Amino acid sequence: MADTGSxxxxxxxxxxxxxxxxxxxxxxxxxxPIELAVLDAQGLLCAELVTxxxxxxSFDQAGLDGYAVRSADVATATVxxxxxxxxxxxxxxxxxxxxxxxxxxxxxxxxxxxxxVGADVVVPAAWTDQGLARVAVYAALAPxxxxxxxGDDVAPGDVAVQVxxxxxxxxxxxxxxxxxxxxxxxxxxxxxxxxxxxxxxDVGRIAGPGQQVDVNSYALAAAARDAGAEAYRAGIMxxxxxxxxxxxxxxxxxxxxxxxxxxxxxxxxxxLQEALAELGGLAFTQVAMHPGPVHAFGRLGxxxxxxxxxxxxPVAALVAFEVFVRPAIRLxxxxxxxxRRTVQAVSAEQLLSPLGYRQYLHxxxxxxxxxxxxxxxxxDGDQAMLARMxxxxxxxxxxxxxxxxxxxxxxxxxxxxxxx
Amino acid sequence: MADTGSxxxxxxxxxxxxxxxxxxxxxxxxxxPIELAVLDAQGLLCAELVTxxxxxxSFDQAGLDGYAVRSADVATATVxxxxxxxxxxxxxxxxxxxxxxxxxxxxxxxxxxxxxVGADVVVPAAWTDQGLARVAVYAALAPxxxxxxxGDDVAPGDVAVQVxxxxxxxxxxxxxxxxxxxxxxxxxxxxxxxxxxxxxxDVGRIAGPGQQVDVNSYALAAAARDAGAEAYRAGIMxxxxxxxxxxxxxxxxxxxxxxxxxxxxxxxxxxLQEALAELGGLAFTQVAMHPGPVHAFGRLGxxxxxxxxxxxxPVAALVAFEVFVRPAIRLxxxxxxxxRRTVQAVSAEQLLSPLGYRQYLHxxxxxxxxxxxxxxxxxDGDQAMLARMxxxxxxxxxxxxxxxxxxxxxxxxxxxxxxx
Numbered sequence: 081m082a083d084t085g086s087x088x089x090x091x092x093x094x095x096x097x098x099x100x101x102x103x104x105x106x107x108x109x110x111x112x113p114i115e116l117a118v119l120d121a122q123g124l125l126c127a128e129l130v131t132x133x134x135x136x137x138s139f140d141q142a143g144l145d146g147y148a149v150r151s152a153d154v155a156t157a158t159v160x161x162x163x164x165x166x167x168x169x170x171x172x173x174x175x176x177x178x179x180x181x182x183x184x185x186x187x188x189x190x191x192x193x194x195x196x197v198g199a200d201v202v203v204p205a206a207w208t209d210q211g212l213a214r215v216a217v218y219a220a221l222a223p224x225x226x227x228x229x230x231g232d233d234v235a236p237g238d239v240a241v242q243v244x245x246x247x248x249x250x251x252x253x254x255x256x257x258x259x260x261x262x263x264x265x266x267x268x269x270x271x272x273x274x275x276x277x278x279x280x281x282d283v284g285r286i287a288g289p290g291q292q293v294d295v296n297s298y299a300l301a302a303a304a305r306d307a308g309a310e311a312y313r314a315g316i317m318x319x320x321x322x323x324x325x326x327x328x329x330x331x332x333x334x335x336x337x338x339x340x341x342x343x344x345x346x347x348x349x350x351x352l353q354e355a356l357a358e359l360g361g362l363a364f365t366q367v368a369m370h371p372g373p374v375h376a377f378g379r380l381g382x383x384x385x386x387x388x389x390x391x392x393x394p395v396a397a398l399v400a401f402e403v404f405v406r407p408a409i410r411l412x413x414x415x416x417x418x419x420r421r422t423v424q425a426v427s428a429e430q431l432l433s434p435l436g437y438r439q440y441l442h443x444x445x446x447x448x449x450x451x452x453x454x455x456x457x458x459x460d461g462d463q464a465m466l467a468r469m470x471x472x473x474x475x476x477x478x479x480x481x482x483x484x485x486x487x488x489x490x491x492x493x494x495x496x497x498x499x500x
Numbered sequence: 501m502a503d504t505g506s507x508x509x510x511x512x513x514x515x516x517x518x519x520x521x522x523x524x525x526x527x528x529x530x531x532x533p534i535e536l537a538v539l540d541a542q543g544l545l546c547a548e549l550v551t552x553x554x555x556x557x558s559f560d561q562a563g564l565d566g567y568a569v570r571s572a573d574v575a576t577a578t579v580x581x582x583x584x585x586x587x588x589x590x591x592x593x594x595x596x597x598x599x600x601x602x603x604x605x606x607x608x609x610x611x612x613x614x615x616x617v618g619a620d621v622v623v624p625a626a627w628t629d630q631g632l633a634r635v636a637v638y639a640a641l642a643p644x645x646x647x648x649x650x651g652d653d654v655a656p657g658d659v660a661v662q663v664x665x666x667x668x669x670x671x672x673x674x675x676x677x678x679x680x681x682x683x684x685x686x687x688x689x690x691x692x693x694x695x696x697x698x699x700x701x702d703v704g705r706i707a708g709p710g711q712q713v714d715v716n717s718y719a720l721a722a723a724a725r726d727a728g729a730e731a732y733r734a735g736i737m738x739x740x741x742x743x744x745x746x747x748x749x750x751x752x753x754x755x756x757x758x759x760x761x762x763x764x765x766x767x768x769x770x771x772l773q774e775a776l777a778e779l780g781g782l783a784f785t786q787v788a789m790h791p792g793p794v795h796a797f798g799r800l801g802x803x804x805x806x807x808x809x810x811x812x813x814p815v816a817a818l819v820a821f822e823v824f825v826r827p828a829i830r831l832x833x834x835x836x837x838x839x840r841r842t843v844q845a846v847s848a849e850q851l852l853s854p855l856g857y858r859q860y861l862h863x864x865x866x867x868x869x870x871x872x873x874x875x876x877x878x879x880d881g882d883q884a885m886l887a888r889m890x891x892x893x894x895x896x897x898x899x900x901x902x903x904x905x906x907x908x909x910x911x912x913x914x915x916x917x918x919x920x
Contacts, residue, residue, distance in 0.1 A: 092626075118703075119733065122722050136886065138707055173763050173812075174699025176710035191813065192699060192763055194710045206512075233885050240887065249726060249821075250890040253719035253814050256703045257886050279594025279612060283538075283676045287558055290596035290614045299673035302542050306669060313539065343593050343612055392593075393611065394673050401669075465653050466556060466677050467660065470670040 087368050087480065089436030094368035095375075096480075097438050101404055104377050105418075108386050108408045111336055113264045118255045121247045123308070124265040125414040130241040132258040135231035141173075142189035143226040147208060147215055148199035149186045151223040162209070162216040169196070186215050195227060202226035234258065244414060268310040269412040272331035273301045276317040276342030276352045277392050295394045295466070296341035303401045304339070307409040317342075317352060324355035332359075332385040336412060339405060343392035344374050356380065362387060368480060369403070370439045372396025377404075395469050399440045402475060402496070422477070425453035425493040431485040433478040442472035445493050455493050472496075507788050507900065509856030514788035515795075516900075517858050521824055524797050525838075528806050528828045531756055533684045538675045541667045543728070544685040545834040550661040552678040555651035561593075562609035563646040567628060567635050568619035569606045571643040582629070582636040589616070606635050615647060622646035654678065664834065688730040689832040692751035693721045696737040696762030696772045697812050715814045715886070716761035723821045724759065727829040737762075737772060744775035752779075752805040756832060759825060763812035764794050776800065782807060788900060789823070790859045792816025797824075815889050819860045822895060822916070842897070845873035845913040851905040853898040862892035865913050875913050892916075 085099035113127035142148060149165060157163040165186040169179055173192030180197035181187050187196040195202075201221040209216040234240060240258045241251050247265065255263055275296045287293050297313045304311035314331055317324050317340075331338050344350055344364055356362045362378035372391030380387050388408070390400035407418040425445055433439040445455040455476055459468035477492040478485060485491050505519035533547035562568060569585055577583040585606040589599055593612030600617035601607050607616040615622075621641040629636040654660060660678045661671050667685065675683055695716045707713050717733045724731035734751055737744050737760075751758050764770055764784055776782045782798035792811030800807050808828070810820035827838040845865055853859040865875045875896055879888035897912040898905060905911050 118718060119721055119725075122725060134707075138711075139709055172698070173712070174697060174710055176708055178709075190763070192712065233887050238887070241890070245890075249719045249723035249818060250886070250892070252722040253715050253818065254886045254890045256715040256718040257713055257814070259703060259706070259713060261703050277594060278592070283679060283681050286679070287554075288596055289559055289598075290594055291558075292593070292612065293677055293679060295673050295676040298538060298676040299669045301539060302672040303669035305539075305542060343610065394677070398669060398673065466670070466674045467654050467658070470661070470665075470674045472670070 087436055089368060092366065094373070094436070095365045097367060097369050097403060100365070100367050100375055100377065101407065104386070104388060104404050104408050105411055107377070107379055108412055109336055111267050111269055111412055114267045115262045115264050118252050118260060118263055121263050121265045122252065124247055124268070126241045126243060126245045126247055126251070126263060127266050127414070128264040129239060129243050130255065130258065130260060130263065132234045132238050132240045133236055134234070134258055135236055136234040136257055137228045137230055137232065140195040140230050141228045142191055142193050142195060142202045143228050144191045144202060144204055146189060146202045146204045146226065147186040147217070148181065148189045148196050148202050149217065150181070150183060150199060151201045151221055151225070153183060154201075154203065154217045155220050157217045157220050159218045162218050164214055164216050167211065167213055167215050171196070200224060200227065244416075266412075266414040268308055269336040269409055270334065271304045271309045271311045271409070272314050272335040272338045273297050273304060273311055274314045274317055274327070274331065274338065274340045275392065276340055278319060279343075280316045282316060296392065296397045299394060299398055300339055300341060300390075300401055303398060304405065304409065307406045308413050309409045319351070321351055321355050321358075324351065325358050328355060328359060329381065332381045332383065332387075335385065337408065338385060338387045340387065340389045341392050341397045342389065344376070344389065356387070362389060364389070368437050370434060370437045372400055373437075375400065375404070394466055395442075398469065399475065402494070403440070420494045420496065422492050422494045423453050424490045425455040427476070427485050427487060427489055427491045428454055428456040430487045431457060431476070431478060431491065433483055433485075435483050436480055438480050439478040441476040441478070442469050443474050443476045443493065444472060445474040445495055453493065455491060507856055509788060512786065514793070514856070515785045517787060517789050517823060520785070520787050520795055520797065521827065524806070524808060524824050524828050525831055527797070527799055528832055529756055531687050531689055531832055534687045535682050535684050538672050538680060538683055541683050541685045542672065544667055544688070546661045546663060546665045546667055546671070546683060547686050547834070548684040549659060549663050550675065550678065550680060550683065552654045552658050552660045553656055554654070554678055555656055556654040556677055557648045557650055557652065560615040560650055561648045562611055562613050562615060562622045563648050564611045564622060564624055566609060566622045566624045566646065567606040567637070568601065568609045568616050568622050569637065570601070570603060570619060571621045571641055571645070573603060574621075574623065574637045575640050577637045577640050579638045582638050584634055584636050587631065587633055587635050591616070620644060620647065664836075686832075686834040688728055689756040689829055690754065691724045691729045691731045691829070692734050692755040692758045693717050693724060693731055694734045694737055694747070694751065694758065694760045695812065696760055698739060699763075700736045702736060716812065716817045719814060719818055720759055720761060720810075720821055723818060724825065724829060727826045728833050729829045739771070741771055741775050741778075744771065745778050748775060748779060749801065752801045752803065752807075755805065757828065758805060758807045760807065760809045761812050761817045762809065764796070764809065776807070782809060784809070788857050790854060790857045792820055793857075795820065795824070814886055815862075818889065819895065822914070823860070840914045840916065842912050842914050843873050844910045845875040847896070847905050847907060847909055847911045848874055848876040850907045851877060851896070851898055851911065853903055853905075855903045856900055858900050859898040861896040861898070862889050863894050863896045863913065864892060865894040865915055873913060875911060
């Protein structure tokens with residue numbers, strides 16, 4: 081369908097998943113780069129062009145343990161007709177003494193040791209008799225063999241790490257080698273996680289009749305961390321508009337994004353919607369998705385801090401996180417790949433889905449012995465089944481215009497590996 | 501070949517990669533489980549059988565917004581012949597008031613609200629005229645429809661999280677729901693990272709002739725964190741045996757594993773080998789691998805703390821980390837999958853490898869448009885090329901008995917995704 085941003089479903093006007101996602105992705109800020117110690121930069125994206133002021137290696141050195149010699153001296157060497165040279169010295173790695181050899185001479189070198197002036201190859205110890213005063217060389221070598229030349233790896237002025245490169249152990253290795261203790265990176269976005277609802281009580285307490293334990297502030301903070309954010313669990317909203325506004329203002333000051341899970345009254349009086357209105361107001365909309373159609377997004381307060389509201393039902397909250405919040409976090413981190421990789425899988429069972437809604441079902445995806453993937457839904461998408469969700473390893477995505485997938489039919493599956 | 505633990509290569513007795521790895525994996529400790537706040541448990545493996553003392557849901561509740569009714573009352577309802585019921589009340593989520601309905605009556609309910617006694621289905625609002633005092637119902641429903649029954653998800657005594665389950669957002673959600681603020685997990689192993697060598701200077705300093713910047717303590721600490729360990733960068737070893745022993749003793753007290761990178765003298769005098777001997781002694785051995793054949797492993801001190809020595813050349817150090825240390829960290833974390841997944845890829849170039857040695861080359865692996873993978877080596881495995889390693893996304897593994905892979909031939913490739 082042409083995406084006009086909304087669809088009619090049984091006479092109700094709903095916002096499409098894409099429209100809501102585009103609004104969020106278009107409004108999240110790009111946090112300013114910060115400078116971190118190289119080890120703390122791990123997993124983040126480089127935000128500066130790091131050029132080297134140094135040459136790597138910084139001097140000509142032996143590439144392995146052996147004998148530094150002149151290649152011309154050993155040009156005729158074979159196992160049958162070895163060439164004998166006088167060993168006139170020995171260097172370990174770390175010695176800065178200037179050394180030199182002339183024709184007919186050899187210098188014993190350890191890997192990493194400075195090459196003596198005059199030598200242009202290192203003969204590996206295994207290709208010699210490993211003599212101490214005199215050494216017999218059994219093979220000829222091309223000039224430069226087993227020598228690491230100054231600047232071979234990085235010349236002064238060369239780019240060491242590009243803008244946008246993810247910093248892993250190999251980049252940290254290179255940054256240290258060019259002498260960098262700190263590096264500018266895209267920071268982890270700071271996300272405050274709140275939940276709203278009269279029915280909520282904190283985890284340590286026993287839920288009375290009609291009450292629910294606050295699950296979402298834990299689960300969403302964990303999901304936000306897993307996606308790369310610095311997440312703060314700010315817990316359950318107070319049941320008072322004044323204090324709600326103060327709490328929100330405080331969180332907006334210290335956060336790049338505020339994430340709120342709640343069961344929002346559909347039209348009726350709602351304390352949180354009143355508090356949000358005081359800060360500028362969010363439009364609550366029905367999004368054409370299952371589970372959990374009630375969503376909201378807006379930028380509030382003088383700084384225009386993005387506030388994302390997701391459904392309060394815990395399964396729907398984590399699905400909404402996957403669909404809307406994780407891509408926003410990855411965008412703020414500067415990642416090119418915002419979305420999880422999807423695969424096509426054969427459905428092991430018939431799947432039913434309401435017309436006009438994009439349905440997300442938890443499932444178990446497995447490799448098929450004949451290649452490809454098979455997926456089994458876990459439980460019933462309509463129900464708030466935490467224990468079932470915890471056994472899932474993927475989301476099954478059934479498009480808006482599909483109402484039935486036959487057993488054996490293909491569906492889109494989004495594997496959800498931790499840390500991925 | 502039958503793995504006897506060692507191989508002869510050109511008359512030199514070398515230890516196989518498997519033998520060295522088996523020795524390390526057989527000796528690393530299993531850290532005792534610790535109890536953490538659920539959010540801090542993220543990414544770790546559960547170390548207790550968590551059973552629920554509660555029922556989830558803890559009361560019968562509406563599965564969506566609508567009208568709680570008696571299924572018998574609406575058994576004949578259709579769009580053409582709707583059934584009209586009196587709406588006698590309304591409940592939001594969070595209300596603990598006991599309510600009830602009799603025949604011919606309906607109770608308006610929000611998702612999560614307690615079911616009134618007597619009602620056995622919730623009619624979705626969309627299947628009614630959404631009346632306030634009287635509601636017309638357009639469809640019959642099977643008993644139990646859109647009702648979440650007490651204990652449907654988890655009954656008291658049910659297992660919520662099994663021993664060995666990785667704790668992600670869904671598990672944190674479930675742990676919170678069953679009222680757990682803390683959970684026992686396999687802890688992150690603590691790894692001290694040191695480097696040894698007269699040639700080393702700290703990153704902040706300019707390396708003089710023959711000197712090298714300490715790259716390894718940064719890169720290996722980053723790699724250890726990436727693998728899931730809690731890594732401490734203890735830096736460059738002092739150049740004095742007494743202080744070396746003291747530093748090692750201190751690190752052994754606070755660590756599950758001590759990791760040392762260094763260029764170890766092959767037979768000659770070596771301060772670190774003397775210091776290690778004082779603590780019990782490590783056997784330095786040649787392992788049949790490239791790059792970096794000199795390795796050591798042993799358990800030192802009264803507590804028998806595992807000490808792993810890897811080559812000091814930075815590319816070889818990170819390869820050794822992949823081959824020996826990462827699997828050991830994953831074993832300590834309790835992970836079932838110790839090794840990275842490997843794939844077979846078509847080599848874009850001819851690869852040469854020394855007979856008897858398992859060669860690890862950095863490469864760029866890409867998906868082939870026709871399916872499968874293609875890999876290109878980056879640079880020359882013999883050389884210490886940090887800039888090239890930083891561009892790699894995989895290790896190419898060439899087995900001991902292979903000396904040449906033709907362009908177009910298949911090789912084993914180990915993709916190295918961050919955080920994987």
